Amino acid sequence: xxxxxLLVELFVEELPPKALKKLGEAFATGLAQGLKAQGLAPAxxxxxxxASPRRLAAHLTGVLARAADKPVSQKLMxxxxxxxxxxxxxxxxxKRLAGLGADASAVAGLRRAMDGKAEALFFDSVAPxxxxxAGLQKALDEAIAQLPIPKVxxxxxxxxxxxxxxxxxxxxxxxxxxxxxxxxxxxxxxxxGLKAGNATHGHRFEARVDPVPIAHADAYADTLAQDGAVIxxxxxxxxxxxxxxxxxxxxxxxxxxxxxxxxxxxEVTALVERPNVLICEFEKQFLDxxxxxxxxxxxxxxxxxxxLDAQGRLTNQFLVVSNIRPADASAVIxxxxxxxRPRLADAKFFFDQDRKKTLESRVExxxxxxxxxxxxxxxxxxxxxxxxxxxxxxxxxxxSKRADRAALLAKADLLTDMVGEFPxxxxxxxxxxxxxxxxxxxxxxxxxDQYVLNRSETADADNLVSAALVLADxxxxxxxxxxxxxxxxxxxxxxxxxxxxxxVLKTIELLNxxxxxxxxxxxxxxxxxxxxxxxxxxxxxxxGEGVADEVRQFVFERxxxxxxxxxxxxxxDAVLSLEPPIGHITGQRIKxxxxxAALPEAPALAAANKRIGNILKxxxxxxxxxxxxxxxxxAEKALFDAMQATVPGADAQFExxxxxxxxxxxxxxxxxxxxxxxxVMVNADEPALKANRLALLQQLHxxxxxxxxxxxxx
Numbered sequence: 001x002x003x004x005x006l007l008v009e010l011f012v013e014e015l016p017p018k019a020l021k022k023l024g025e026a027f028a029t030g031l032a033q034g035l036k037a038q039g040l041a042p043a044x045x046x047x048x049x050x051a052s053p054r055r056l057a058a059h060l061t062g063v064l065a066r067a068a069d070k071p072v073s074q075k076l077m078x079x080x081x082x083x084x085x086x087x088x089x090x091x092x093x094x095k096r097l098a099g100l101g102a103d104a105s106a107v108a109g110l111r112r113a114m115d116g117k118a119e120a121l122f123f124d125s126v127a128p129x130x131x132x133x134a135g136l137q138k139a140l141d142e143a144i145a146q147l148p149i150p151k152v153x154x155x156x157x158x159x160x161x162x163x164x165x166x167x168x169x170x171x172x173x174x175x176x177x178x179x180x181x182x183x184x185x186x187x188x189x190x191x192x193g194l195k196a197g198n199a200t201h202g203h204r205f206e207a208r209v210d211p212v213p214i215a216h217a218d219a220y221a222d223t224l225a226q227d228g229a230v231i232x233x234x235x236x237x238x239x240x241x242x243x244x245x246x247x248x249x250x251x252x253x254x255x256x257x258x259x260x261x262x263x264x265x266x267e268v269t270a271l272v273e274r275p276n277v278l279i280c281e282f283e284k285q286f287l288d289x290x291x292x293x294x295x296x297x298x299x300x301x302x303x304x305x306x307x308l309d310a311q312g313r314l315t316n317q318f319l320v321v322s323n324i325r326p327a328d329a330s331a332v333i334x335x336x337x338x339x340x341r342p343r344l345a346d347a348k349f350f351f352d353q354d355r356k357k358t359l360e361s362r363v364e365x366x367x368x369x370x371x372x373x374x375x376x377x378x379x380x381x382x383x384x385x386x387x388x389x390x391x392x393x394x395x396x397x398x399x400s401k402r403a404d405r406a407a408l409l410a411k412a413d414l415l416t417d418m419v420g421e422f423p424x425x426x427x428x429x430x431x432x433x434x435x436x437x438x439x440x441x442x443x444x445x446x447x448x449d450q451y452v453l454n455r456s457e458t459a460d461a462d463n464l465v466s467a468a469l470v471l472a473d474x475x476x477x478x479x480x481x482x483x484x485x486x487x488x489x490x491x492x493x494x495x496x497x498x499x500x501x502x503x504v505l506k507t508i509e510l511l512n513x514x515x516x517x518x519x520x521x522x523x524x525x526x527x528x529x530x531x532x533x534x535x536x537x538x539x540x541x542x543x544g545e546g547v548a549d550e551v552r553q554f555v556f557e558r559x560x561x562x563x564x565x566x567x568x569x570x571x572x573d574a575v576l577s578l579e580p581p582i583g584h585i586t587g588q589r590i591k592x593x594x595x596x597a598a599l600p601e602a603p604a605l606a607a608a609n610k611r612i613g614n615i616l617k618x619x620x621x622x623x624x625x626x627x628x629x630x631x632x633x634x635a636e637k638a639l640f641d642a643m644q645a646t647v648p649g650a651d652a653q654f655e656x657x658x659x660x661x662x663x664x665x666x667x668x669x670x671x672x673x674x675x676x677x678x679x680v681m682v683n684a685d686e687p688a689l690k691a692n693r694l695a696l697l698q699q700l701h702x703x704x705x706x707x708x709x710x711x712x713x714x
Contacts, residue, residue: 003064004183006035007217008140009050009057010191011177011200017053017270019150023172024051024234028058030146034139035060038130039067050221050232052273055200057232059220063182067129074100076121079112083121097123132182137189140180144191147172157193169193177201181217202228203273205324230273238269241321244277245305248319252279255310258319259295268303272323280304280337281317286344292428293347293418300422301343304336350418358437359412359430366411374484375542378411381476384537385410388472391533396511396525398464399442406446406469409434413447427451442466470507474500475534478551483535483543487554501558504530505582512583527582528552552579559586567594574712578705585657592659593708601670602713605704608673610711612701615682615694622694624702630692635679639672640696647703659707666704673700 008031015023028049035041041063050057076082082093089097089107097106100123111122130138149172156168169175169192180187180196189196199211206229214220224230231237242265245258269275286294291314298304298318305319320336322329367379375381386407393403413419413430431448435441442465449466450473481487481495488497504527511525531548556576563572567590575589596602616622631637646668653662682697684690704710 003062004185005217006041006060006063006136006187007057007179007181007214007220008136009055009177009179009200009220010144010175011055011179012171012175013173014053015051015056015173015270016150017267019148019172020051020053020270021234021266022148024049024056026147027051027056027143030143031058031139032060034142035063035135038135038138039070040064040130040132040135040139049234051234051270052230052232052237053271054273055230055232057179057220059217063132064129065132065182067131067135069129070127072125072127073111074123074125075115076110076123078115079119079121082110093121100125133188136180136187140189140191144171177211179214181214181220184216200224200228202230203323206274231275234269237272237275238265241265241269241272241275241277244275244321245319248277248279249307252307252315252317256307256315256317258305259299259308261299261305264299264303264305268305268321271303272321274323274325276322276325276329278320278322278329278333278336279317280320280333280340282337282340282344284316286348287314287316289344289348289351290429290432292425293351293422294344296422296424297343297347298340300424302336302340304340346421347418350416350421354413354416354418354429354433355436359409359433359439360437362412362415363408365415369414372480372484375480375538378414381480382408382411384476384480384534385469385472387537388475388530388534389468392468392471392530393465395529396464396467398468402440402442402465403446403468403472405440406443406465407472409439409443410447410450410469410473464511467507467511471504471530472534474504474507475530476537478504478555479531479534479543479547480538482551482554483538483547487550497554498558501555502562504555505559505562509583512581512585525581527555528579531555563590570713571597571708574708574710577709577712588657589659589707592663593710593713595660596663596667596710597713599664599667601667604670604674605667606710606713608677609701609704609709610714611677612697612704613711616698616701619694622698623691624695624698626695626699627692630689631696632689633680635672635675636693636696639669639676639700642669642672643696643700643703647699650703651706654706663707669700669704 010027028047032041032045032047036043036045041060045063046061048059050059076096077093082090082096084090089104093107094104097103102123106123109124111124112119113122114120151172152170153173154168154170155174171192175192175194177200178189178191178194178196179198179200180189181198186196186198198215199213201207201210202212202224208227208229212223212228214223221232224232231240249256249258294314295306298306303321305321307315307317307319309315318340320333322332324332326332363379363382366382367377369378370376371378371381386404389403389407390400392398393400410427410430413426413433416429416433418429419426427450428448430450431444434444434447442463445463446466446469449463450469452466452470477495478497478500481497486495493499508525508527528548531551535543535548556579559582560572560576563576563586571590571593574593575586580586580589626640628640631640646665650662650665653659653665680693682690682693684693
């Protein structure tokens with residue numbers, strides 16, 4: 001049972017680049033899990049995934065040629081069923097033993113043990129450990145079957161390697177080679193109609209030899225690099241590309257840097273086996289086009305890395321990650337420069353043509369563009385967003401006329417050639433065209449900012465017109481899409497409602513923070529009012545009653561998810577159960593509750609608060625007016641006096657925004673509260689006495705739960 005390192009490789013045609021990283025990780029993980037489950041690999045085995053455009057591979061340490069034998073104990077049946085009165089085996093027992101490959105001679109070796117209340121017979125045996133060939137075959141089959149393949153291909157097997165009874169196979173791409181090495185020995189496994197060997201293939205054009213023999217499992221990566229001109233490790237290839245990009249930008253000078261895009265870096269890593277970063281350039285005249293257009297066309301269509309100067313402006317130079325390393329790269333550079341030129345020329349043409357018509361002249365055409373068959377056209381949607389934007393503007397102190405104008409023009413760029421070619425630029429191009437048309441700067445900026453939060457960029461709350469448009473657009477989407485029954489389910493969210501909810505939260509946080517900093521006190525923008533007004537802009541058959549409340553709960557769930565990761569579930573639940581204003585005040589409340597929870601009095605007060613809440617739920621028509629003359633018991637008098645001394649100060653601190661001090665002041669009520677429940681019968685026989693005690697508890701409950709529902713801490 002000698003342990004050796006194991007190498008398994010599937011050599012295939014070019015794999016889908018956007019899926020390669022996950023495929024490589026899943027292949028290695030699946031193999032490792034399968035071998036560990038069979039005892040062929042130790043639990044702490046090191047697993048190294050490899051993934052290049054034409055291969056998936058995994059290297060595992062300490063894999064056994066044969067797993068250790070395992071003792072197996074199998075319950076057969078109760079003793080009373082398996083043995084007769086004289087202790088002889090019954091036919092049922094003999095039949096069961098025969099099914100396990102044993103006969104009557106095994107009866108004497110059966111073990112008796114209690115199984116619940118009855119004694120049972122157990123058959124103890126030793127299961128032989130799995131052989132590597134069989135175990136690896138099982139693990140390989142399972143790993144391939146469980147790969148997250150985006151789309152399966154069916155292809156004909158090559159001659160000479162067909163499986164009996166099969167003439168085709170299904171996989172993500174046609175497979176042409178299989179390597180399985182345990183140390184230096186080939187493991188005889190099969191996959192996708194292929195038999196395992198010890199040779200693979202290197203770079204299409206630059207490999208020193210082909211095929212490339214692998215002498216040992218541990219020599220895989222080095223051999224491929226030296227003889228095959230391939231960096232097999234996805235992580236190493238990615239790091240090499242990042243290093244070369246930085247070095248190339250440094251050679252350009254002037255503080256230039258390649259644009260940061262992790263997804264693009266992953267995709268390019270999946271497209272090359274031997275990366276070589278080259279510096280290219282295009283004509284400066286194209287820089288007259290908005291840089292977002294040029295950047296997008298270079299990234300999306302050509303997989304190039306645009307270069308930005310020290311101020312973040314696009315330069316006329318870009319970086320190409322080539323898959324070959326010729327001695328003279330001028331032909332490669334020239335070819336890429338020729339390829340990008342028509343793309344940039346198209347962008348310039350679109351930009352020039354679009355500016356010949358104003359955004360306002362395009363608005364009428366939105367009436368012919370379907371937004372959703374149950375919600376009407378984009379033109380109808382624009383009218384709803386306009387109404388909501390004006391309402392929001394009035395609430396936050398923005399210019400309602402500018403907000404209305406921004407909402408009117410916000411979707412007009414959908415009808416431009418540039419956005420038709422690059423939908424990702426919707427809003428951005430509208431901002432450029434609005435400036436060209438001479439629109440108010442705040443209006444143009446609002447149009448450009450309408451998707452800024454969706455792009456994970458920093459939002460600027462200075463332009464209140466932008467905030468009004470963002471909230472109006474998202475509220476209309478949330479209420480409308482939810483109203484027609486297309487709410488998110490599981491991991492499916494085709495209309496990005498979760499993302500829209502986070503955008504609303506972020507915008508309201510910024511608005512409420514700005515309001516407080518400007519001396520606005522606690523006059524906070526209300527999510528509930530926003531959603532109710534948004535719902536009112538739809539027709540009755542589109543959005544029914546209760547939709548606004550459902551969406552409000554949905555948004556607060558997203559809010560709770562964000563805060564729980566930072567502050568813990570109980571604390572966040574206690575605060576958000578009261579649905580306080582969104583923003584920094586919520587954060588202050590959470591911090592206050594955390595400080596309160598650390599006090600020795602907190603557990604008892606939280607438990608008492610929960611008890612009070614339960615009592616009040618069972619009572620109807622409870623008032624808050626306490627008649628001091630009806631307080632008879634010493635404990636209820638003491639609680640009343642303590643509340644008179646404590647609650648006014650706690651309320652004043654709450655109104656001043658000092659939530660921590662407000663809660664800590666209430667800690668003084670612990671002893672009188674405990675004494676009240678120990679010595680006072682709330683449900684007294686006399687109705688007036690009972691009502692008075694309930695009113696006392698109602699006052700206490702209100703005072704204790706202004707910052708948060710403290711019962712959630714119990």
